[in-house]
Amino acid sequence: MFITFEGIDGCGKTTQLNLLHKYLKDIGYNVLTTREPGSTPLAEKLRNVLLNMEYNISSVSEILMFEAARAELVDSVIHPAICRKQIVLSDRFYDSTIAYQGFGRQQNIDDIKLLNKITIREIIPNFTFLLDIPYSVSLERRFGSIDDRIESTGNAFYERVIAGYRSIAEEEPDRVKMIDATQSKEDIFHQIIQIVKPALPPI
Ligand code: Z5A
Numbered sequence: 001m002f003i004t005f006e007g008i009d010g011c012g013k014t015t016q017l018n019l020l021h022k023y024l025k026d027i028g029y030n031v032l033t034t035r036e037p038g039s040t041p042l043a044e045k046l047r048n049v050l051l052n053m054e055y056n057i058s059s060v061s062e063i064l065m066f067e068a069a070r071a072e073l074v075d076s077v078i079h080p081a082i083c084r085k086q087i088v089l090s091d092r093f094y095d096s097t098i099a100y101q102g103f104g105r106q107q108n109i110d111d112i113k114l115l116n117k118i119t120i121r122e123i124i125p126n127f128t129f130l131l132d133i134p135y136s137v138s139l140e141r142r143f144g145s146i147d148d149r150i151e152s153t154g155n156a157f158y159e160r161v162i163a164g165y166r167s168i169a170e171e172e173p174d175r176v177k178m179i180d181a182t183q184s185k186e187d188i189f190h191q192i193i194q195i196v197k198p199a200l201p202p203i
Helices: 013-026 041-051 059-083 094-104 109-120 135-141 155-171 185-199
Strands: 002-006 031-035 087-091 127-132 176-180
Touching: 002 013, 002 094, 013 031, 013 087, 013 127, 013 185, 031 059, 041 059, 059 087, 059 094, 059 109, 094 109, 094 155, 127 155, 127 185, 135 155, 155 176, 176 185
Parallel strands: 002 087, 002 127, 031 087, 127 176
Antiparallel strands: none
């Protein structure tokens, strides 16, 4: 089983992923967590470049680096873990590239979908939890932290990313479950569990 968490910065992905990880481990599942970009030595290096304010990266290079990081992660971590019947939870996956680079940076979405298809090797999440918050809440939750290269892009960009995520959820309602993430951590987690529990494989 493969579950991904999506949404704009500060939406609470990492919080919910950690809660689900603990819940599944406590009831006896073998769980692996990953993050994008990252979770392999090369992908972590690409992450450092992608988020670093020092670099002025073209939109096309940015897409290709996110896709390269994803290819590494799928081939060396996610695919083997799924073959071992582990439950894999990922903080972001290919929807991030559609939302951020496709909608946010206004790059060609069909081209991104093709690149995604090449990198994911037919690994589609069983569920994707889209934690939906307005940009103002993202700013409040990130108050005091230093913006990285992507976070510094600004308001209009983030409004497009949010709209992009919502349209992905509309397109694929069976996979992408949109949750109002302005609710409490506990209420959000309760909704996630209601969806995941009936679909869990036997231990
Ligand atoms: N990116 C991209 O552009 N294209 C791609 O293809 C991919 C990624 C894969 C990766 O950052 C960056 O790369 C990201 C998109 C881009 N943009 N930027 N920058 P990331 O995913 O590693 O980190 P992030 O998106 O910036 O998220 P984050 O800062 O780690 O936040 P989060 O995981 O969504 O939230 P959190 O850490 O769980 O919570 C943030 C704070 O809010 C924390 O203090 C919590 O205690 C609090 N919180 C959480 N939930 C709640 C609720 N329900 N109520 C109140 N407070 C809460």
